[in-house]
Amino acid sequence: MVEIALETRNITKIFPETVANKDISFKLKKGEIHALLGENGAGKTTLMNILYGIYMPTSGEIFINDQKVIIRSPLDAIKLGIGMIHQHFMLVETLSVLENIILGLKEYGFVINKKTVKEKLKEIESLYSLQTDPNVKVWQTTVGEQQRIEIIKVLFRGANILILDEPTAVLTPQETQSLFKILKKMKDDGKSIIFITHKLEEVMQIADIITVLRRGKVVKTLPKYKTTKSELAQLMVGEAQDCNYLRKKRETNEIILSINKLIVYSDKGTKSLKGIDLDVKRGEILGIAGISGNGQKELVQTIAGLKKVAEGKIIFNGLDITNKHPRFISRLGINYIPADRLAMGVAPNLSGIDNAIMRRYYRFPLSKNGVMNYIKALAYTKMMAKAYKIKLDNPFAPIKLLSGGNMQKLILAREILENPKLLIASYPTRGLDIASTQFFRQKLIEIANKGKAVILLSEDLDEILSLSDRIAVMYEGSIVGILKAEKADKNTIGLMMTGAST
Amino acid sequence: MLYFEKRQSVPQRFKVVIPIISLLIGLIIGAIAVAIVGINPLDVYGGILSNAFGSWYAFSETLVAATPLILITAGLIVVFKMNIWNIGAYGQYIMGAIFSSYFALFASNGLSKPIMLSVMVTASMVGGAIWALIPTLLKIFWEVNEVITTLLLNYIALYILKFLMYGPWKNPTSYGFPLSKTFPQNAILPILFNGTRLTIGIIFALIAVLIIWFLIKKSKFGYEIRVIGDNPLAARYAGISVNRDIIIGMAISGALAGLAGMTEVSGIVHYLQVKIGADYGYTAIIVAWIAYLDPLVTILASTLFGGLASGGYSLQITMRVSYGIVGLIESITLFSLVGAQIFLNYKLRWKNGSS
Numbered sequence: 017m018v019e020i021a022l023e024t025r026n027i028t029k030i031f032p033e034t035v036a037n038k039d040i041s042f043k044l045k046k047g048e049i050h051a052l053l054g055e056n057g058a059g060k061t062t063l064m065n066i067l068y069g070i071y072m073p074t075s076g077e078i079f080i081n082d083q084k085v086i087i088r089s090p091l092d093a094i095k096l097g098i099g100m101i102h103q104h105f106m107l108v109e110t111l112s113v114l115e116n117i118i119l120g121l122k123e124y125g126f127v128i129n130k131k132t133v134k135e136k137l138k139e140i141e142s143l144y145s146l147q148t149d150p151n152v153k154v155w156q157t158t159v160g161e162q163q164r165i166e167i168i169k170v171l172f173r174g175a176n177i178l179i180l181d182e183p184t185a186v187l188t189p190q191e192t193q194s195l196f197k198i199l200k201k202m203k204d205d206g207k208s209i210i211f212i213t214h215k216l217e218e219v220m221q222i223a224d225i226i227t228v229l230r231r232g233k234v235v236k237t238l239p240k241y242k243t244t245k246s247e248l249a250q251l252m253v254g255e256a257q258d259c260n261y262l263r264k265k266r267e268t269n270e271i272i273l274s275i276n277k278l279i280v281y282s283d284k285g286t287k288s289l290k291g292i293d294l295d296v297k298r299g300e301i302l303g304i305a306g307i308s309g310n311g312q313k314e315l316v317q318t319i320a321g322l323k324k325v326a327e328g329k330i331i332f333n334g335l336d337i338t339n340k341h342p343r344f345i346s347r348l349g350i351n352y353i354p355a356d357r358l359a360m361g362v363a364p365n366l367s368g369i370d371n372a373i374m375r376r377y378y379r380f381p382l383s384k385n386g387v388m389n390y391i392k393a394l395a396y397t398k399m400m401a402k403a404y405k406i407k408l409d410n411p412f413a414p415i416k417l418l419s420g421g422n423m424q425k426l427i428l429a430r431e432i433l434e435n436p437k438l439l440i441a442s443y444p445t446r447g448l449d450i451a452s453t454q455f456f457r458q459k460l461i462e463i464a465n466k467g468k469a470v471i472l473l474s475e476d477l478d479e480i481l482s483l484s485d486r487i488a489v490m491y492e493g494s495i496v497g498i499l500k501a502e503k504a505d506k507n508t509i510g511l512m513m514t515g516a517s518t
Numbered sequence: 519m520l521y522f523e524k525r526q527s528v529p530q531r532f533k534v535v536i537p538i539i540s541l542l543i544g545l546i547i548g549a550i551a552v553a554i555v556g557i558n559p560l561d562v563y564g565g566i567l568s569n570a571f572g573s574w575y576a577f578s579e580t581l582v583a584a585t586p587l588i589l590i591t592a593g594l595i596v597v598f599k600m601n602i603w604n605i606g607a608y609g610q611y612i613m614g615a616i617f618s619s620y621f622a623l624f625a626s627n628g629l630s631k632p633i634m635l636s637v638m639v640t641a642s643m644v645g646g647a648i649w650a651l652i653p654t655l656l657k658i659f660w661e662v663n664e665v666i667t668t669l670l671l672n673y674i675a676l677y678i679l680k681f682l683m684y685g686p687w688k689n690p691t692s693y694g695f696p697l698s699k700t701f702p703q704n705a706i707l708p709i710l711f712n713g714t715r716l717t718i719g720i721i722f723a724l725i726a727v728l729i730i731w732f733l734i735k736k737s738k739f740g741y742e743i744r745v746i747g748d749n750p751l752a753a754r755y756a757g758i759s760v761n762r763d764i765i766i767g768m769a770i771s772g773a774l775a776g777l778a779g780m781t782e783v784s785g786i787v788h789y790l791q792v793k794i795g796a797d798y799g800y801t802a803i804i805v806a807w808i809a810y811l812d813p814l815v816t817i818l819a820s821t822l823f824g825g826l827a828s829g830g831y832s833l834q835i836t837m838r839v840s841y842g843i844v845g846l847i848e849s850i851t852l853f854s855l856v857g858a859q860i861f862l863n864y865k866l867r868w869k870n871g872s873s
């Protein structure tokens with residue numbers, strides 16, 4: 017008989033406005049990868065936060081190795097051998113990798129013996145073929161590396177049960193594959209893994225068993241070999257989905273945005289854009305592909321007015337917008353969906369209302385002569401939540417209490433409702449469930465169909481390929497090539513992204 | 519084992535209950551301290567209470583002390599909400615006093631009282647605002663930390679005041695005391711109620727609170743400072759001119775501290791001197807926190823501290839206890855009030871060693 021590593025019995029979690037988990041009973045076996053699926057707001061993160069001691073359940077019990085436990089804090093969870101990698105990483109950017117790994121560990125004392133730590137680190141790294149340089153600072157590392165650091169950190173603390181909340185949302189397909197290798201190795205070592213994702217291919221590839229949540233309840237638990245992607249999709253939303261985007265042929269040669277010899281420096285003083293030339297046409301979706309850290313983020317932030325141009329020009333609709341104020345640029349009709357929703361997209365402790373009106377609070381009818389009309393603001397927020405199916409139970413509550421996907425939807429809705437002439441969307445569907453992903457992709461296409469333009473940044477090449485008309489590939493701060501979508505394929509783009517061919 | 523657990527949300531009633539309990543705890547600890555010195559704590563507290571709230575006159579004195587606190591706190595709230603740490607109300611208060619005194623001492627000839635007072639009010643606000651804008655510009659253009667610069671400017675303001683009081687502005691007939699000449703009659707704020715020292719300064723303070731309340735709760739600027747305070751990157755992203763708002767906020771904050779200085783010299787002291795109660799500038803920082811950065815609560819919190827100050831001061835005269843005792847009680851209560859704020863965000867729990 018296989019041993020049960022972790023079990024929950026009738027876990028219920030009630031928040032003031034929301035029943036996030038209802039009677040969840042769930043078993044995790046030793047040496048098993050258990051995928052947790054569900055729409056945005058289904059209660060996945062809440063359940064994991066309960067297992068990791070961030071929340072106490074309203075009722076219900078947790079068993080570890082058949083022992084009833086009460087987990088009051090992450091410290092308790094760590095002692096019980098549970099490790100969690102959150103939807104948003106929790107590393108200290110200014111510390112080194114090594115310092116991050118041992119942060120908060122008491123047994124290494126006040127004066128840290130770097131030698132013993134490094135030895136143990138080596139052991140773990142060779143066991144799972146994880147590579148890191150313990151001495152670099154975290155801000156110098158890529159997202160993929162940061163995730164490896166998080167994993168090492170968890171393993172270092174001796175975790176046997178590993179929780180990963182949407183770990184692949186920020187990874188490139190290659191990084192995802194190397195993560196899966198690590199997870200398989202852990203599984204072979206008898207560790208148990210709970211894995212949350214919205215990507216069904218990943219589930220089919222890595223999971224042994226799958227539990228689907230809907231509106232806080234378990235719909236079904238079933239082994240992978242007995243199910244299919246479409247059955248899972250059906251279980252999640254309760255109905256079948258089709259995936260055909262309505263595209264129009266949109267031939268136009270009118271240039272809406274023109275970038276000339278753009279040079280931008282990073283905060284650290286190095287050149288992050290090395291003379292970019294790029295035109296965006298009316299009616300097109302221009303995809304920008306590249307491995308993160310190659311200047312894509314800097315490029316779009318510069319267009320939005322959030323980074324200083326050192327040299328070069330940006331012309332929008334015939335108007336020079338180089339180094340103009342972000343408000344001036346957004347009022348011209350350029351809207352920007354930032355990649356990192358918590359860092360830039362929202363003010364996390366402010367209400368849903370305050371966040372929903374960020375783009376228009378200064379205009380009539382939301383404000384007049386410097387005075388806000390919060391009644392109109394509330395109405396606007398409710399309209400937004402309804403039209404874009406955002407699960408916003410209490411618009412007055414801090415936005416950080418929304419589920420990751422619902423927060424993302426609010427940001428998307430906020431920018432799209434401005435009716436932009438040029439929408440810059442970085443990783444727009446990051447963290448969205450299947451239905452919402454399709455809904456918002458359709459929205460992007462509609463914008464282009466209306467003769468407006470979209471710049472689409474994504475690490476998901478499938479997304480870029482299926483939506484874009486043209487694809488620009490960036491490498492080390494330059495555009496190494498622009499391909500027509502019908503002539504592009506994943507391999508060529510993938511090679512260009514690594515600078516292998518031009 | 520006792521440990522802290524983070525609260526998911528703060529129940530509203532806690533915001534009332536926790537300060538009251540911590541105030542009581544602070545008073546009890548204060549009582550023990552007083553008892554150790556050999557004074558009956560009941561006498562001391564009874565004395566403070568009756569000297570602060572026991573009669574109309576006592577209460578009016580409490581309001582006299584509360585006036586500058588309310589004004590300064592109202593201004594501090596604006597910048598604190600943006601996470602800008604103006605520690606310089608002390609200096610801004612002094613500059614407000616100096617600027618308004620200049621007109622009282624050297625330019626009062628033939629002006630009617632309303633005009634003279636308007637000039638002084640304006641001058642004090644300009645003086646305080648300038649003193650607040652120096653560190654603000656240093657912060658914006660050279661990224662110099664405002665905590666340090668505002669603090670340093672407090673000392674500079676004090677030395678300017680001392681220089682004037684021992685030098686050019688000194689009253690030749692003050693027998694060497696560092697004071698200016700007494701202000702002419704048209705430079706003195708009118709008394710509100712006969713037989714008290716309460717001036718229309720308290721009206722200024724209440725108007726200021728109302729304006730700040732409106733600014734924070736209802737205005738576009740209030741929305742912007744909320745966003746800036748929570749996430750400056752999101753504010754920039756939303757197209758908010760963060761630097762402009764910081765400049766406006768600091769100017770307001772400095773202007774109100776300056777006005778507080780004016781109400782003190784023109785309303786209470788009637789001349790400029792080295793000791794003009796500038797410590798209000800530091801107390802106000804704590805009052806702002808205890809009032810949860812809420813302008814209306816500020817009135818209550820300032821009155822409480824005004825009462826402690828004026829009650830304690832009278833106690834020293836009537837009961838001959840040293841003001842140090844009152845200072846001790848004041849600091850202990852402040853300490854427990856500020857310290858208790860941790861219970862707003864965390865709850866204390868008990869757990870058995872194993873789990």
Ligand SMILES: Nc1ncnc2c1ncn2[C@@H]1O[C@H](COP(=O)(O)OP(=O)(O)OP(=O)(O)O)[C@@H](O)[C@H]1O
Pocket residue numbers: 031032033034035036054055056057058059060061062063407417418419420421422447526
């Ligand atoms: N601390 C909280 N207070 C109030 N409501 C909360 C809190 N945390 C979560 N919720 C609500 O509980 C519900 C479930 O949220 P949860 O984050 O568990 O969803 P999820 O399944 O992880 O979704 P996603 O795929 O979008 O990340 C949501 O409606 C959310 O708004």
Ligand SMILES: [Mg+2]
Pocket residue numbers: 060061062103181419420421
């Ligand atoms: Mg989640």
